[in-house]
Amino acid sequence: MTAAQADLVRARQGFAEMPEGLRLDTPEVEDGAxxxxIARDSKTLDLNSSYAYLLWCRDFAGTSVVARDESTDEPVAFITGYIRPERPQTLVVWQVAVDASHRGKGLAAALLEGLVSKVAEQQGIDCLETTISPDNAASQRLFTAFAERRGAKVARKVLFDAGMFPEEGHEPEVLYHIAPLAQAS
Structure with missing residues (x-):
């Protein structure tokens, strides 16, 4: 992402500016590790293999974002997403994680706004979907507040119940369908 593109994303965020010393960027393969x-250390996400994150940074970089520390150029937070193949107007947010040292600064909201603005401009999305487990209050707040800022409705339903997961103790995943998306107010 060029500096001009980053400035455009920030301008569209309005309320949700990147915290000082961080910048919004497109992930690169080298960011996979x-x-x-960050996902592992979150202790809340379902951790995928390191190989999966390398592939994600290669194949889904256009629908994902990282926050980079401007002094080290290292990612300190990320959102991975993809466009649903059978619904090309829908962005699915797969994972959101912020390094512990950067939590509580509004970084997840800034990343989400930046990602949605970027993908909306490039691909014309009008809907966002994500799944959230019932015990993940932080993600519930993040996506509910996002919908409110965008003037969108949130429809919730269980997408995968607990019995569908092969491991014991996995909570159900509740689908949040957020639409229609408008610019942040």
Whole structure:
């Protein structure tokens, strides 16, 4: 992402500016290991293999974002997403994670606004979907507040119940369908 593109994303965020010393960027393959570490250290996400994060940073970089520390150029937060193949107007947010040292600064909201603005401009999305487990209050707040800022409705339904997961103790995944998307107010 060029500096001009980053400035455009920030301008569209309005309320949700990147915290000082961080910048919004498109992930690169070389970021895969750092993204995997952030996901692992979150202790809340279902951790995928390191290989999956490398592939994600290669194949889905256009629908994902990282926050980079401007002094080290290292990712400190990320959102992975993809366009649903059978619904090309829908962005699915797969994972959101912020390094512990950067939590509580509004970084997840800034990343989400930046990602949606970027993908809306490039691909014309009008809907966002994500799944959230019932015990993940932080993600519930993040996506509910996002919908409110965008003037969108949130429809919730269980997408995958707990019995569908092969491991014991996995909570159900509740689908949040957020639409229609408008610019942040």
């Amino acid at each position: 750092a993204v995997w570490r």
